[in-house]
Amino acid sequence: MNLETRIRTDVEARIRSGEWRPGHRIPFEHELTAHYGCARMTVSKALQALARSGLIERRRKAGSFVAHPHVQSAVVAIPDIGQRLMAQTGAYRFELLQRHVRAPRRQSAAEAALHCTGDLLMLDGVHHAADAPFGIEHRVICLSSVPEAAAADFSAADPGAWLIGHMPWSDARHRISANAANAETAALLAIPVGAACLQVERWTWLAADGATGAGVTYVKQLYPGDRYDLVAEFKP
Amino acid sequence: MNLETRIRTDVEARIRSGEWRPGHRIPFEHELTAHYGCARMTVSKALQALARSGLIERRRKAGSFVAHPHVQSAVVAIPDIGQRLMAQTGAYRFELLQRHVRAPRRQSAAEAALHCTGDLLMLDGVHHAADAPFGIEHRVICLSSVPEAAAADFSAADPGAWLIGHMPWSDARHRISANAANAETAALLAIPVGAACLQVERWTWLAADGATGAGVTYVKQLYPGDRYDLVAEFKP
DNA sequence: GCGGTAATTATGTCTAGACATAATAAATCA
DNA sequence: TGATTTATTATGTCTAGACATAATTACCGC
Numbered sequence: 001m002n003l004e005t006r007i008r009t010d011v012e013a014r015i016r017s018g019e020w021r022p023g024h025r026i027p028f029e030h031e032l033t034a035h036y037g038c039a040r041m042t043v044s045k046a047l048q049a050l051a052r053s054g055l056i057e058r059r060r061k062a063g064s065f066v067a068h069p070h071v072q073s074a075v076v077a078i079p080d081i082g083q084r085l086m087a088q089t090g091a092y093r094f095e096l097l098q099r100h101v102r103a104p105r106r107q108s109a110a111e112a113a114l115h116c117t118g119d120l121l122m123l124d125g126v127h128h129a130a131d132a133p134f135g136i137e138h139r140v141i142c143l144s145s146v147p148e149a150a151a152a153d154f155s156a157a158d159p160g161a162w163l164i165g166h167m168p169w170s171d172a173r174h175r176i177s178a179n180a181a182n183a184e185t186a187a188l189l190a191i192p193v194g195a196a197c198l199q200v201e202r203w204t205w206l207a208a209d210g211a212t213g214a215g216v217t218y219v220k221q222l223y224p225g226d227r228y229d230l231v232a233e234f235k236p
Numbered sequence: 237m238n239l240e241t242r243i244r245t246d247v248e249a250r251i252r253s254g255e256w257r258p259g260h261r262i263p264f265e266h267e268l269t270a271h272y273g274c275a276r277m278t279v280s281k282a283l284q285a286l287a288r289s290g291l292i293e294r295r296r297k298a299g300s301f302v303a304h305p306h307v308q309s310a311v312v313a314i315p316d317i318g319q320r321l322m323a324q325t326g327a328y329r330f331e332l333l334q335r336h337v338r339a340p341r342r343q344s345a346a347e348a349a350l351h352c353t354g355d356l357l358m359l360d361g362v363h364h365a366a367d368a369p370f371g372i373e374h375r376v377i378c379l380s381s382v383p384e385a386a387a388a389d390f391s392a393a394d395p396g397a398w399l400i401g402h403m404p405w406s407d408a409r410h411r412i413s414a415n416a417a418n419a420e421t422a423a424l425l426a427i428p429v430g431a432a433c434l435q436v437e438r439w440t441w442l443a444a445d446g447a448t449g450a451g452v453t454y455v456k457q458l459y460p461g462d463r464y465d466l467v468a469e470f471k472p
Numbered sequence: 473g474c475g476g477t478a479a480t481t482a483t484g485t486c487t488a489g490a491c492a493t494a495a496t497a498a499a500t501c502a
Numbered sequence: 503t504g505a506t507t508t509a510t511t512a513t514g515t516c517t518a519g520a521c522a523t524a525a526t527t528a529c530c531g532c
Binding site for chain 3: 265266296297299300
């Protein structure tokens, strides 16, 4: 293990073990430099990495301090559904129910948030696991941002997986909520009307120069509450 | 803006704009060094930061490449409920319903996951907004990890907010799911039995030497589906 | 052509300085 | 005493090298 990593993990271990509590001043750079017998640059890089990850705060003249935990935040992995189902159950199939192209509708807040002027490709489909429908997906793709999508064959390919391979990096916003199944949803998912469902909405934009740019896609996924959990691991 | 940041944002802008697509080889360090007229260290730090954030991949001899998007992940902010309600509605109150201390129960998976041997402090309460109950909270605190909690007064203080100030850094796991309200939940939240609720569970541990250590707390929060969404912003 | 070896090359890590900057502490003056 | 200036100090950023490491490419004998 290289020196920078060793210094970083040493300091991190003391913080995570609780030995150095929030507010504690960790040794000055020159003290760590002496302790590890290295150049200040090496210590500095280790501490800067800890500062970037939010574990410590650094103040000129004052020193470096163990940061106070702030907001509870978690990195939620929202995985490729097909990949996940194949790994867990060995079976996955995407069924396309509907496909059509139309102009955006002003009264739809979800579509308006993409601020897309060109035509939209609308896809509705069901994700199937081995034995039962797993979730339904309503997707909107901005053809002005992803023109290749017009010619793509989604009759069996998960649009999410297709887009990941064809879309450049972007900004996104997620909204996670709980919803009762309406009649249509219930029929597609083979669950009772009113059953609790987990709803995941995602808007994706191209980002340009730090500002949010052209919309790429909007997707609303609905999963029966008893068949799907979002699990998040995090290190604060 | 310093040079390292400028190089980093320049490269990032080209990637996010789609000009450099996944797989594209970005200029070599020595080319960027010449272009910006700086030392290689400065370029190297900028590119290493991009590599750490997952935007590029670096291979010796070959060069640095725009990374392919992998899993969809999002940083979900799970905020301090009281703080959020105070900011949005100007009113917040935590009502403690029950408090007692007992040994952990083997048959409870949630408690077992904390692998805590000492006594547990059990707290049940309701988060109230201005006009209506906002959510219910079932919390378990390991007194062996947080002995101060035994003497703390939770009759009106949100245990989550209290813990943030008294708990060192730690690992956590979240599980987000949709649940139908049972009779007890429905009564407390003033909603019909069977209504869709968003359930957020969180386990927190002290981390020691990179391994997951002693459990600190487990909390299960339930929100009526029509009153609470989790919103996540992310940059991939 | 094939397989092994050597040269090349881009990144990885580190050094020992330099000057800048911001915040604190000390000294000075009104 | 209180306000202002000055010195001190820790971090922020950068340089111009050095050697290490890993992967590719070129070469060479067979």
